[in-house]
Amino acid sequence: MAEDAGVFAVGVDIDAAGLITLALYGKPVGPKTVEEIKELVQSTKLPFILKGVMTVEDAMLAVETGANAIVVSNHGGRVLDHTPGVAEVLPEIAKAVKGKITILADGGVRTGVDVLKMIALGADAVLIGRPFVTASFGGAEEGVKAYIDKIAGELKSAMILTGCSSIKDIDERVVRY
Ligand SMILES: Cc1cc2nc3c(=O)[nH]c(=O)nc-3n(C[C@H](O)[C@H](O)[C@H](O)COP(=O)(O)O)c2cc1C
Numbered sequence: 001m002a003e004d005a006g007v008f009a010v011g012v013d014i015d016a017a018g019l020i021t022l023a024l025y026g027k028p029v030g031p032k033t034v035e036e037i038k039e040l041v042q043s044t045k046l047p048f049i050l051k052g053v054m055t056v057e058d059a060m061l062a063v064e065t066g067a068n069a070i071v072v073s074n075h076g077g078r079v080l081d082h083t084p085g086v087a088e089v090l091p092e093i094a095k096a097v098k099g100k101i102t103i104l105a106d107g108g109v110r111t112g113v114d115v116l117k118m119i120a121l122g123a124d125a126v127l128i129g130r131p132f133v134t135a136s137f138g139g140a141e142e143g144v145k146a147y148i149d150k151i152a153g154e155l156k157s158a159m160i161l162t163g164c165s166s167i168k169d170i171d172e173r174v175v176r177y
Contacts, residue, residue, distance in 0.1 A: 003046060009068070010044055012037075015052025016079050037065040049104070052079075054089050056096045069102035076107050076129055087121055091172070094122020112154025116162065119170045 002010045014032060016022065022029040032040075041048045050062045051071035062070045072090050074083045086107040094103055105118045106127035118126045128151075135143040159165070162174040 003044060007046065009047040009049055011049030011051055011067075011069075011071075012040060013051040013073075013075070014058075015054070015073070015075055019079060034061050034065055037062075037067070041066045053093065054083060054086075056092050059093045059097045059101075063097055063100045067101065069104055070097070071127060072103060072105040072123070073107055073127075087117065090118065090121040090123060098122060098124075112151045112156070113158045115151060115155050116158040116164075116170060117175055119167060120172055120174045122172075 012032075014037070017029050017031045019029065037050065047068040048066075049069045049071060050065065050067045052073050052075060053059050053062055053070040054072065054074055059070055059072075070093075072086050072093055074080075074086060077083070086105050090103075090105055097103065103122060103124045104127055105121075105123035106129060109115060109118060109126050109128050110131060115126050131147060132144060135147040137143075139146060159170065162170075164170045164174065
């Protein structure tokens with residue numbers, strides 16, 4: 001169905017398997033094995049994204065599944081309190097799997113400087129969640145465009161100020177003290 005709908009990728013979150021609310025709605029939730037995820041990856045010709053990776057161990061297993069990308073994410077803190085922040089775990093995950101799988105990251109990214117920091121810490125690209133709820137509800141298409149333009153402007157400015165002429169130039173030097 002996703003392929004027919006023309007989406008550019010599909011994926012699954014692997015970090016909310018214990019949410020009782022999903023089970024109450026009769027959803028078949030539960031932890032998945034590498035073999036089960038492999039089966040999902042192989043079931044489609046679309047790029048496959050695994051979301052909710054927070055450890056080096058899981059990132060390496062994600063590579064093993066054949067997925068195209070991981071999202072380093074703690075679900076925006078919505079699943080379990082007291083997990084580490086994404087920025088804390090991202091450098092070690094990037095060290096282990098950068099180049100082997102696309103690394104996306106989310107959680108609390110609000111400005112272009114936040115985008116710069118996540119990339120500096122090892123992400124290939126970042127995702128943004130809640131601000132788009134406000135932008136789209138408040139301003140529809142125009143609101144979303146205004147927010148993206150704001151982020152892009154801030155990122156450009158932050159790149160100039162840190163001497164990065166392209167996204168590829170952004171590395172840990174921009175966040176080292
Ligand atoms: C209302 C709401 C519903 C969400 N539902 C899901 C979900 O079903 N699956 C998922 O992987 N993440 C879900 N998320 C988490 C987001 O995908 C994202 O990881 C999180 O919002 C962190 O980014 P942010 O700080 O930019 O919002 C949800 C977030 C919100 C606010």
